[in-house]
Amino acid sequence: MIVELIEAWRINNRVNLCLIENISDSGMRCTLSKRGGRNVVRQSIHLHCVRVFQLRRRAKPLAEGARTFDTRGEPVEKATRDGIWACNSI
Numbered sequence: 001m002i003v004e005l006i007e008a009w010r011i012n013n014r015v016n017l018c019l020i021e022n023i024s025d026s027g028m029r030c031t032l033s034k035r036g037g038r039n040v041v042r043q044s045i046h047l048h049c050v051r052v053f054q055l056r057r058r059a060k061p062l063a064e065g066a067r068t069f070d071t072r073g074e075p076v077e078k079a080t081r082d083g084i085w086a087c088n089s090i
Contacts, residue, residue, distance in 0.1 A: 016044070016047075020044060023040060027040060028040045028041040028044075029041065038071070042071055045069045045071050046071045048068070048069070049068045049069060049071060052066045052067075052068050053068075
């Protein structure tokens, strides 16, 4: 079962990386929220931070070197694409 979970994680990670790489910078700043909710880049960062949090709780060695970001601010695009989903050692 562990092998299947790791493979599912890797597939999900590849899909997320593909999405991030193929959404334009202006698209990353879009939101449908009328109440000031997260845009695409902030949603991606939130998802990444939750993944890192869960890794740190359940498998600290796998989270080693993983960065988290402030989900309230607007990150620099390059830093986001380079840093987010950086847990490729799994």
